[in-house]
Amino acid sequence: AIRLSCEGEFEAATELFSSISQRDSSSNEYVASLHSLGNIAAIQGNLLLSGIFHGLAKEVNPDVMPPLALMHLEEKPCNGMGEIFWVSSFVKKDVYEYFCQAQGQQQLNCTNINFQFNNIGYDEVSFSTAESDMLYDAH
Numbered sequence: 001a002i003r004l005s006c007e008g009e010f011e012a013a014t015e016l017f018s019s020i021s022q023r024d025s026s027s028n029e030y031v032a033s034l035h036s037l038g039n040i041a042a043i044q045g046n047l048l049l050s051g052i053f054h055g056l057a058k059e060v061n062p063d064v065m066p067p068l069a070l071m072h073l074e075e076k077p078c079n080g081m082g083e084i085f086w087v088s089s090f091v092k093k094d095v096y097e098y099f100c101q102a103q104g105q106q107q108l109n110c111t112n113i114n115f116q117f118n119n120i121g122y123d124e125v126s127f128s129t130a131e132s133d134m135l136y137d138a139h
Contacts, residue, residue: 001036005068005085006078010040028064031057035066035089042088042095050088051095058096 001016013036020033038053057064065073069089072082 001033002067002071005036005040006071006081008079008081010044014040025060028061031061031064032067034060035064036068038092039066039068039085039088042091043084047091047095048099050092051097051099054089054092054096055100 001013001020004010004013004016017033017036017040020029024030034053034057038050038057041047041053042050057066066085066089068078068082068085070076071078072086076082078085
């Protein structure tokens with residue numbers, strides 16, 4: 001899945017990471033797949049979902065680093081994508097902190113946001129009407 005991500009094959013990579021994330025929810029591999037799904041979601045412009053994946057990963061094991069971001073940090077070849085994954089990790093972290101951990105009007109109840117996996121990854125994200133309005137206003 002990491003190789004596919006480095007090649008920009010996000011749909012295929014998402015499918016593999018999603019299959020991993022549906023297994024043992026306490027393993028480091030599970031947490032790494034959530035981080036990777038978050039990186040890909042950020043790159044594809046689904047910022048809130050990227051933040052949700054970040055939060056889910058940190059909730060299970062805050063010590064696991066995003067493997068796609070590590071491609072840049074460890075200077076491993078990744079077709080020039082390593083730096084993009086590195087930056088997307090900060091984006092998803094910031095989105096999570098702003099919308100899910102914030103106090104006041106912009107806070108979302110991220111634990112109640114529902115998303116489902118299909119054979120190519122996340123299929124649906126649903127929000128309450130108030131949350132949808134708040135997200136729209138934040139843009």
